[in-house]
Amino acid sequence: MHVTMTVNGNEVTADVEPRLLLVHFVRDHLGLTGTHWGCDTSQCGTCVLWLDGRPVKSCTVLAVMADGHEVRTVEGLEVDGRLDPVQQGFMEEHGLQCGFCTPGMMMTARWLLDHQPDPDEATIREAISGQLCRCTGYENIVRAVRWAARHPGEPTTAQDASQEVQA
Amino acid sequence: MQTPAPVDYARATSVEHALELLERLGPESRLIAGGHSLLPMMRIRLAQPECVIDINDLTDLDYVKVEGGELCIGAMTRHAGVLDSPVVGEHYTIFHDAERLIADPPVRNRGTVGGSFCQADPAEDLAAVGSALKASVVLRSSQGTRTVPAREFHAGPYETVLGDAEMLTELRVPIRPGATSAYTKVKRKSGDWATAAAGAYVVLRDGVVADVGIGLTALGAPHFCAEEAEAYLVGKEPTEEHLAETGRLAAQACNPRADQRGPVEYKLHLAGELTQRVLRQSVARAEGRA
Numbered sequence: 436m437h438v439t440m441t442v443n444g445n446e447v448t449a450d451v452e453p454r455l456l457l458v459h460f461v462r463d464h465l466g467l468t469g470t471h472w473g474c475d476t477s478q479c480g481t482c483v484l485w486l487d488g489r490p491v492k493s494c495t496v497l498a499v500m501a502d503g504h505e506v507r508t509v510e511g512l513e514v515d516g517r518l519d520p521v522q523q524g525f526m527e528e529h530g531l532q533c534g535f536c537t538p539g540m541m542m543t544a545r546w547l548l549d550h551q552p553d554p555d556e557a558t559i560r561e562a563i564s565g566q567l568c569r570c571t572g573y574e575n576i577v578r579a580v581r582w583a584a585r586h587p588g589e590p591t592t593a594q595d596a597s598q599e600v601q602a
Numbered sequence: 603m604q605t606p607a608p609v610d611y612a613r614a615t616s617v618e619h620a621l622e623l624l625e626r627l628g629p630e631s632r633l634i635a636g637g638h639s640l641l642p643m644m645r646i647r648l649a650q651p652e653c654v655i656d657i658n659d660l661t662d663l664d665y666v667k668v669e670g671g672e673l674c675i676g677a678m679t680r681h682a683g684v685l686d687s688p689v690v691g692e693h694y695t696i697f698h699d700a701e702r703l704i705a706d707p708p709v710r711n712r713g714t715v716g717g718s719f720c721q722a723d724p725a726e727d728l729a730a731v732g733s734a735l736k737a738s739v740v741l742r743s744s745q746g747t748r749t750v751p752a753r754e755f756h757a758g759p760y761e762t763v764l765g766d767a768e769m770l771t772e773l774r775v776p777i778r779p780g781a782t783s784a785y786t787k788v789k790r791k792s793g794d795w796a797t798a799a800a801g802a803y804v805v806l807r808d809g810v811v812a813d814v815g816i817g818l819t820a821l822g823a824p825h826f827c828a829e830e831a832e833a834y835l836v837g838k839e840p841t842e843e844h845l846a847e848t849g850r851l852a853a854q855a856c857n858p859r860a861d862q863r864g865p866v867e868y869k870l871h872l873a874g875e876l877t878q879r880v881l882r883q884s885v886a887r888a889e890g891r892a
Contacts, residue, residue, distance in 0.1 A: 436611060453611035453654070454644075475604045476642055477709060478793070489682075489711040495641045496712070499611045500634075500656055543708065564792045565706025 438502040442467070443511035453499050458482040460498035461508055469509040469538050473567075480566030483539035484508045490543045492565070509538035512545060520583040521545050530579030532570030539566050544580045553584050604645035610653035614660065617771060621744050623655045624767040633657050633769060635678060635717035638709055663716070663771060666690055673775040677716025682707070684715060694735060694775060695887065696783035696801050696880075700727045703785070706793040716770045719752075724759040725795040725820035731785060732773065733826035734801040734817025740772040741765075749774070753825045778813060781805045784883035786876055790863060796820040797863040798872035800852070802880040804840070806888045811835050814881075816848075821873050822857035830855060831877065840885045848881060849874035 439448045442465060449464050461467045461484065470493060473479035477495040484493050485507035512519040521544045524530060531537040540563055547554055547562040554562070559580045560573065568576060612627070614620035624631060630652040634640050643649035657663075663678035666687045673693050675684065684690055685701040704710060704718075704727050718728040719739060732739070732752035739755050741748050743765060752773075755762055764770065787799035798820050805813035814835050816828045831851035838844045858869035886892035 452608065454606040454609050456605075456641075475645065477638060477705075480706070480708060483708050486712075490708045491712045492638075492708050495638050495709075497611070497634075497637070497641070497654070497656075500637070500658060502613075562707055565708045 436499050436502075438499055440501050440503065441505045443507055451498050453497060455498045456494055457484075457486075457496040457498045457501055457506075458493040460501075461493060461506070464498075467508050467510050471535055471538055473535070478567065479536070479539075480543070480563075481536050481539040483542045483566065485542060485546065490546050507542075509541055512541060519545060520586050520588075521548065521580065523586065524579040524582035525576075528575050528578040528582050530571065530576045536566055536568045536570075540568065540576055544576075544583065547580070548584055548587070552587060554580070556581070606641070606644035607647055607650045609644070609651060611656065612653060613656045617660060617663070617742060617769065618744075620655055620657050620660065620769060621742065621767060624769070625744060627653045627655070629766040631655055633720075636680065636713040637717075638705070638713040639717060639721035639723065657769075668693075668777065671777055673777055675715050675773045675775075677714060677719075677769070677771050677773070679715045681705070681710035681713045681715070681718075685710065693777050694781070694783050694803065696731055696734065696785045696803060699783075699785035700731050700787075700799075700801060703727065703787045703789070703796075703799070709793070715773055719755065719773065720762060720764060720770055722756050722758075722760050722762050723795075724822070725799075727785070727787065727796060727799055727819055729756060730799060730817035730819035730826045731801050732775075732817070734785075734815045735775045735783070735803060736815050737773055737775040739770050740774065741768050742771050743768040747771075753827055756825060778803070778805050780807075780888070781813070782884045782887035784880040784887065786879050786883070788872055788876065798858070798869050798876060800873070800876035800880050802877070802884050804881065804884040804888060806840070806885065809839055811838055811840055816852055816877060816881075818852060818856060818873060818877070820858070820863075821869055822859060823852075823855045823873075824857075828852040828855040828877070835881075840881065845878045845881050846874075849878040852877040 458472050471481040473481040477492045482493040483490045521541050559577050632651040634654040663676040665676040690697045737752040738749050781803045783803035785801035788797045801817040803815050831848045835848045853870045853873040856873045
């Protein structure tokens, strides 16, 4: 089946089998491997991306269902070489260790902050409750989202951020 | 890697179109809404439809409104939409209590009310809410429209009275002035299916229960309800003693199975206890205490 959708602002088209899951379409057909593929059972949430502006688990959506719709993946957070404050927050507060859950966590966090710019800890924990992290005990992820909430207007270039971390 | 078996795909542009596709493609075709029950079953090949008919474009079925003394929720309303609806909360807090406990936020962004009802999972939360509220569902086919009580819609685990070329378009709940309601659930972890859950509404008049509905899920209660328990409580004051007996009768309506979530005795205990808790909570809300 022929599908056309907008992914991170760019129109993409492809021929896919109807049974192909959106997570595999994004990773294998578009090469956007920032979205991770985890449990296959809509439990772990590492495959979360935005479909029409809302976080969804892309292992439980058929690629053909996204035909004509708008997708935003973790690659869409950085704009013109500037990190999203959520990405910056994860660096500042050590919000990742192995990094496997990170793309889903960040996509959910961005959506939360777009709708509630100053969420308390309980709200953050509820927002990420559909996502599993096996490294951080969630503490640093909550801190990372809080950091992003405190620094909404301070996008940093990836290069600056990387230098800062090295320093 | 879990991949669905090869399947055809069609996209419906209206309710009429969806019904026409169902008739044309036959009983091996399935409507797909949020897909958060059907797709997992297709991945492990428990479900193997020949064609899925995508109804996500039917945004005219995504609504909450009050009409003719009933709270009406369109079949394509997402769980998140129910949770965000002040109109729902104004009439039946039970929906908000339950929705907060259904899966997790990304799943709730996708899963729909109609899909939850039609999947007929024996641990479905909204099925218990529908039964508790003595709701009804509107079913449409090319032959016409019929309204079925929620307590008659589910024929058993994963089975409904829905015809092959019929679709659920709306959930309707009679608005009962003064009714208060609540839902609670015991689960193993955040986002899990219920180990056991209960919901209820009460209408109090002069301190006496004038009307009550009790719904139970994951407990093997036929049609997710406990009619004897309801009949017992009507006309009585909601004292601890009466609530305890109501809980005992509700547990009697249940026939749970032992599984990894717990043994039968535990689940029967939960049936009684959770029934009491939601009744107590509903009464507290009626009295403005909660």
